[in-house]
Amino acid sequence: MRPASPSGIDSQTIICLPMKSKTYDYLIVGAGLFGATYAYFARKAGKKCLVIDKRPHLGGNIHCHEVAGIHVHQYGAHIFHTSNKRVWKFVTSLVEFNRYTNSPVAHYRGKLYNLPFNMNTFYQMWDVTTPEEADAKLEEQRAEAVENMRMAGAIEPRNLEEQAQLLIGKDIYERLIKGYTEKQWGRRCTDLPAFIIKRLPVRMVFDNNYFNDRYQGIPIGGYNRLIDALLEGVETRVEADFFTDRQAWEAMADKIVFTGKIDEYYNYRFGKLEYRTVRFEQETLDMPNYQGNAVVNYTDAEVPFTRIIEHKHFEMFGAEVYETPETVISREYSTEWKEGMEPYYPVNDDRNTALYKQYEALARSEENVVFGGRLAEYKYYDMAPIVEKVMGLWPESSQEV
Secondary structure (H helix, E strand, O other), X not given: OOOOOOOOOOOOEEOOOOOOOOXXXXXXXXXXXXXXXXXXXXXXXXXXXXXXXXXXXXXXXXXXXXXXXXXXXXXXXXXXXXXXXXHHHHHHHHXXXXXXXXXXXXXXXXXXXXXXXXXXXXHHHHOOOOHHXXXXXXXXXXXXXXXXXXXXXXXXXXXXXXXXXXXXXXXXXXXXXXXXXXXXXXXXHHHOOHHHOOOOOEOOOOOOOOOOOOEEEOEOOOHXXXXXXXXXXXXXXXXXXHHHOHHHHHOOEEEEEEOOOXXXXXXXXXXXXXXXXXEEEEEEEOOOOXXXXXXXXXXXXXXXXXXXXXXXXXXXOHHHHHHOOOEEXXXXXXXXXOOOOXXXXXXXXXXXXXXXXXXXXXXXXXXXXXXXXXXXXXXOOOHHHHHHHHHHXXXXXXXXX
16 A cells, blocks of 8 residues: 555656547546545456546545644545445455544534534533433424414425424524524525425434444545555546646546536536535644544634634544644635635535536436536535445446455
8 A cells, every 4th residue: 555645646646748649448537535436446347547636636625634743634524434334344445444433512602512413412502411301392492483484374494494493493593503504505594495404313312423324434644545545556647637638638538537517527508506615724723632622613603614623633532632732723614616716515506406407417418428426416425425336336346345
């Protein structure tokens, strides 16, 4: 296995212009998790691949860089979690994972609440100590939400605010959902569609584990090690933009795996899809422990950022935290996407959904192009479903996993 490097660029990575001859089975556009996993299984099947990425590093949004001995998640927190044993067996066969358990905390006007919503949250919110007491309080507030809708002449929730209060009640909505959601989307909850929140997990146990999955963790040494293992033996080129010399790139391979924006691939034929994005303010602090947790959400609207990530807590536990005298934090801001910014999340409203379906119809007609990943499929993906999907595309190569 190749050693990880802070830049994500190793000895096999070449920065250069496209060649003239057609020498590859697959040109894979994008060196994120979809592209890297596809390259891994294609190589196992005896295919020759070239992976290109316009960024100066491999790994896409799971890329890490090292600061003060800490692996910083450059594009936001990434926690690998799955209940699929084959997927877990596969990734842990490539690199060792640690025991990290995602247990975010919500900060609201000076008070802290555990997430996801569980008995710790309900005790902090209402001083209830038993599941029966908590359930009674939730039912009381849900009934109040139904009555408020009835008084307004509504049978079904008309917006996200009404939907959230039907699911979780007024208190939790106003303290832990409203401000955070409005910062994420840049819109009032009363202007957001109800379907954005289909369900809110409620756990009548004292358990702060955010995920229900059987397996979770983070690669020891950071995600660059996972990407390096996936791309071992595969030719890669960074700072290589597919669209600057598209014809030359397309002429190099029999098939293309495209993980970029699907509307850009078709030259915005039907119009441009919209995205949400995030930006980060990174700071190195001269202290070993800033907030005591990897992720703290700031849920009141008055605080401009949505959360603070303290990166060392992804990989350092207990006394390890104090072995590194400094710590690195990232304040995360959600914002509207504009040209030149990194697109993160699709905007799943009626306009964008209809627009994507037009592009999807074009994609289905392609015989020699595979579209995959959050930008090419215009959907939010966790990491494990990406790996699972690629394994499904290469059943023979992945059957031994």
